[in-house]
Amino acid sequence: MDTNxxxxxxxxxSREHLQSLNDGLLALENDPEEVSVVNxxxxxxxxxxxxxxxxxxxxxxELTHDMENVFDLLRKEQMKVNPDIMDTLFKTIDSLEQMIExxxxxxxxxxxxxxxxASKLSALASGKSISEAEPAPAPAAEAAPAAPAxxxxxxxxxxxxxxxxxxxxxxxxxxxxKVTLAAGCVLKSARTYMVMNSLDQVGExxxxxxxxxxxxQEKFDQSFDVVVVTDSEMKPIEDTLLSISEVDxxxxxxxxxxxxxxxxxxAAAAPAEAAAPAASNVPATxxxxxxxxxxxxxxxxxPAADAKKLKGGQSVRVDIEKLDTLLNLMGELxxxxxxxxxxxxxxxxxxxxxxxxxxxxxTTDLQTVVMKVRMVPVGQVFNRFPRxxxxxxxxxxxxxxxxxxxxxxxxxxxxxxxxxxxIMHLLRNSxxxxxxxxxxxxxxxxxxxxxxxxxxxxxxxxxxxxxTDDGKGIDADVIRRKAVEKGMISQEEADSLDDADAxxxxxxxxxxxxxxxxxxxxxxVGMDVVRSKIETLGGHVDVETKxxxxxxxxxxxxxxLAIIQALLVKVQEEMYAIPLGSIDSTINITQEDIKxxxxxxxxxxxxxxxxxxxxxxxLNVPRVNEKDNDDIFVVVVHIGERKAGIVxxxxxxxxxxxxxxxxxxxAGLKVISGATxxxxxxVAMILDVSALx
Amino acid sequence: MAKxxxxxxxxxxxxxxxxxxxxxxxxxxILNVKEIKGLTDITRVxxxxxxxxxxxNLRGSVLxxxxxxxxxxxxxxxxxxxxxxxxxxEDDLEVGMIVDxxxxxxxxxxxxxxxxxxxxxxxxxxxxxxxxxxxxxxIILLNLEAIIGLQDEIx
Numbered sequence: 001m002d003t004n005x006x007x008x009x010x011x012x013x014s015r016e017h018l019q020s021l022n023d024g025l026l027a028l029e030n031d032p033e034e035v036s037v038v039n040x041x042x043x044x045x046x047x048x049x050x051x052x053x054x055x056x057x058x059x060x061x062e063l064t065h066d067m068e069n070v071f072d073l074l075r076k077e078q079m080k081v082n083p084d085i086m087d088t089l090f091k092t093i094d095s096l097e098q099m100i101e102x103x104x105x106x107x108x109x110x111x112x113x114x115x116x117x118a119s120k121l122s123a124l125a126s127g128k129s130i131s132e133a134e135p136a137p138a139p140a141a142e143a144a145p146a147a148p149a150x151x152x153x154x155x156x157x158x159x160x161x162x163x164x165x166x167x168x169x170x171x172x173x174x175x176x177x178k179v180t181l182a183a184g185c186v187l188k189s190a191r192t193y194m195v196m197n198s199l200d201q202v203g204e205x206x207x208x209x210x211x212x213x214x215x216x217q218e219k220f221d222q223s224f225d226v227v228v229v230t231d232s233e234m235k236p237i238e239d240t241l242l243s244i245s246e247v248d249x250x251x252x253x254x255x256x257x258x259x260x261x262x263x264x265x266x267a268a269a270a271p272a273e274a275a276a277p278a279a280s281n282v283p284a285t286x287x288x289x290x291x292x293x294x295x296x297x298x299x300x301x302x303p304a305a306d307a308k309k310l311k312g313g314q315s316v317r318v319d320i321e322k323l324d325t326l327l328n329l330m331g332e333l334x335x336x337x338x339x340x341x342x343x344x345x346x347x348x349x350x351x352x353x354x355x356x357x358x359x360x361x362x363t364t365d366l367q368t369v370v371m372k373v374r375m376v377p378v379g380q381v382f383n384r385f386p387r388x389x390x391x392x393x394x395x396x397x398x399x400x401x402x403x404x405x406x407x408x409x410x411x412x413x414x415x416x417x418x419x420x421x422x423i424m425h426l427l428r429n430s431x432x433x434x435x436x437x438x439x440x441x442x443x444x445x446x447x448x449x450x451x452x453x454x455x456x457x458x459x460x461x462x463x464x465x466x467x468t469d470d471g472k473g474i475d476a477d478v479i480r481r482k483a484v485e486k487g488m489i490s491q492e493e494a495d496s497l498d499d500a501d502a503x504x505x506x507x508x509x510x511x512x513x514x515x516x517x518x519x520x521x522x523x524x525v526g527m528d529v530v531r532s533k534i535e536t537l538g539g540h541v542d543v544e545t546k547x548x549x550x551x552x553x554x555x556x557x558x559x560x561l562a563i564i565q566a567l568l569v570k571v572q573e574e575m576y577a578i579p580l581g582s583i584d585s586t587i588n589i590t591q592e593d594i595k596x597x598x599x600x601x602x603x604x605x606x607x608x609x610x611x612x613x614x615x616x617x618x619l620n621v622p623r624v625n626e627k628d629n630d631d632i633f634v635v636v637v638h639i640g641e642r643k644a645g646i647v648x649x650x651x652x653x654x655x656x657x658x659x660x661x662x663x664x665x666x667a668g669l670k671v672i673s674g675a676t677x678x679x680x681x682x683v684a685m686i687l688d689v690s691a692l693x
Numbered sequence: 694m695a696k697x698x699x700x701x702x703x704x705x706x707x708x709x710x711x712x713x714x715x716x717x718x719x720x721x722x723i724l725n726v727k728e729i730k731g732l733t734d735i736t737r738v739x740x741x742x743x744x745x746x747x748x749x750n751l752r753g754s755v756l757x758x759x760x761x762x763x764x765x766x767x768x769x770x771x772x773x774x775x776x777x778x779x780x781x782x783e784d785d786l787e788v789g790m791i792v793d794x795x796x797x798x799x800x801x802x803x804x805x806x807x808x809x810x811x812x813x814x815x816x817x818x819x820x821x822x823x824x825x826x827x828x829x830x831x832i833i834l835l836n837l838e839a840i841i842g843l844q845d846e847i848x
Contacts, residue, residue, distance in 0.1 A: 666738060
């Protein structure tokens with residue numbers, strides 16, 4: 001069978017299952033008594049085994065099988081969780097990951113020497129086993145069911161058997177159906193499609209011989225076999241199938257009976273092997289009942305899970321490029337809508353305006369849907385951190401408890417792809433520099449186990465991701481001293497900075513306070529890289545810290561990068577857009593309200609001194625008309641805790657704008673983050689508020 | 694080399710879009726020219742190089758526009774009804790060029806193109822050669838890559 005087209009699916013699903021395995025093991029490590037977790041991870045391992053065997057990756061299947069044996073013992077509580085076992089299991093998962101990634105990139109499967117793991121795992125399995133017999137070798141077990149298959153035209157793999165028997169346990173029927181098409185049937189593939197389709201409606205097709213692919217390509221004679229799990233009786237199915245034209249005969253047998261018949265002679269011949277893996281270590285369970293015992297353990301959820309996978313009609317995989325195109329078109333639509341609105345207003349066309357209001361609702365909904373389609377939960381990025389944190393904590397000899405919250409918070413796909421590294425860096429930083437060693441913590445009267453948090457949540461039109469720790473915090477004076485030592489700022493400058501601003505110096509390039517350079521973090525390429533990455537994503541990062549209480553690193557990201565709400569302002573004849581997300585308020589003042597402090601213009605707003613920025617001067621806007629009115633419009637913006645007032649000539653209004661890049665030729669401009677096309681077809685620059693301040 | 698590059702592969706001829714900058718006639722290889730459009734609103738871009746006039750809206754996308762006279766060090770002139778924006782493309786970069794008037798598409802025979810050394814001044818790096826049509830008509834062929842100047846002076 002050509003398995004290439006399934007490769008991607010295999011990789012993706014394997015990765016998902018490995019991730020679940022990782023998660024499950026971490027949960028188990030934290031709470032060794034929680035055996036129900038083992039049931040879940042057992043299923044994950046089992047699926048990987050099944051998939052890799054189907055894809056012909058025998059080594060992966062073998063290793064998973066060995067691991068499964070250990071899970072099985074844990075599940076049956078014949079073995080207790082201990083650090084030794086956990087480490088071996090974690091390492092096994094790492095190896096599996098390497099192997100899967102290797103085959104994924106077209107490499108060989110055996111990039112890892114699995115024999116050592118295999119023997120370790122079987123040692124673990126047999127060491128605790130009460131059996132006098134040695135554990136059954138995996139390949140033999142796989143081969144066992146194949147041998148006696150001669151009597152039937154269909155072979156059941158371990159997975160098939162599991163599904164069928166578990167379905168039977170759950171009160172469902174499993175039928176083996178042999179469909180024979182009429183001789184001279186021309187459209188064999190169409191007929192098989194109809195057969196499969198009607199079977200799909202009554203139940204789930206778990207297996208077909210030949211495989212579905214060959215059926216589609218008409219690679220069979222007159223008849224084919226399918227195994228269906230259903231809650232329907234035999235007769236209605238038979239009738240339905242016979243009603244399809246050119247279906248000649250339909251033979252139905254009970255698949256459960258068939259399997260039992262097949263198992264019996266095999267079990268008699270080689271009891272230990274036939275019952276593997278479950279029975280091999282449990283001599284108390286006799287061979288003929290082995291399959292039942294095996295399927296009894298996990299509840300009947302399995303068929304449902306498998307059924308879902310086989311059906312797969314609930315979601316579609318779409319190329320991200322197509323989504324980008326969709327988004328672009330959406331952007332065009334919004335621009336044109338705004339343009340029409342303006343025509344309606346200028347020419348006082350009430351009918352047009354009313355129709356546009358309707359259209360406005362539709363486009364808004366459409367836009368939300370398009371945006372949502374691109375949204376991915378941050379959990380996709382978060383889920384790789386618990387494992388990393390565990391390993392890192394071991395390496396650093398620190399004890400901690402990682403809390404992850406808000407995994408379901410959604411972000412634009414493009415942001416998700418980029419956000420992993422900065423978060424990883426912040427976590428590493430918290431573990432390495434933030435958290436103290438357990439003894440040190442105890443001396444300070446803190447619990448030995450540190451708390452590290454990774455929290456995502458919505459905040460207005462933004463998503464905030466926080467990395468928190470209850471470690472030693474950042475000492476502003478140390479930062480000041482270092483910054484001066486490194487010649488980044490002068491002593492006076494350092495003295496004039498308040499603590500919060502001093503701590504922010506860590507985001508400057510070339511800053512690292514680690515006394516010792518470790519390979520974890522502190523090579524002086526840390527925080528500035530984090531900051532620039534976040535800023536290219538249109539977000540910003542800030543830190544709050546208290547000595548001996550801990551630090552909070554806060555990343556604020558826009559929900560989407562494509563369409564934002566903005567305030568349009570006018571300076572002389574030029575129009576600029578200020579993202580609404582960074583606007584606090586707009587105020588109207590007179591020239592007298594502007595004071596000077598240390599040669600800088602400021603205003604006092606609700607008791608707070610805010611520096612003002614004259615946009616016209618900063619952007620060198622050509623003066624067309626001298627101002628005569630005394631009114632000054634100020635847009636108060638904020639980045640983190642810092643505020644500033646932007647002086648403009650006029651406020652035009654709030655509008656939805658589509659962000660366009662300025663292209664290669666104009667890349668890297670200060671203060672300008674992009675451009676947008678306004679309703680009247682003109683282009684306006686979008687201001688980068690953080691660069692203005 | 695520049696000369697060879699200019700040629701269409703077929704029979705040593707090159708077609709150029711000819712246009713006027715003040716009194717002189719210039720040309721871009723027609724393969725680089727995407728469209729010619731009338732003058733529209735140009736939005737100034739703060740902090741951009743001085744030869745970048747600004748950006749325009751080209752059917753929903755934002756297109757940078759170069760003031761070609763300024764780029765070539767020529768004296769400025771008021772825009773007239775003849776002023777055009779020539780949209781050119783080099784690799785995947787699209788740029789508009791403001792010209793005083795478009796004079797037409799001209800086919801130049803390879804034999805009638807002199808290499809750039811013939812015109813020797815500070816702007817020679819922008820020029821690939823000079824083509825001669827009829828008796829007295831000279832067309833200065835421009836080096837688009839150098840004019841867009843991705844390799845230098847952006848910042």
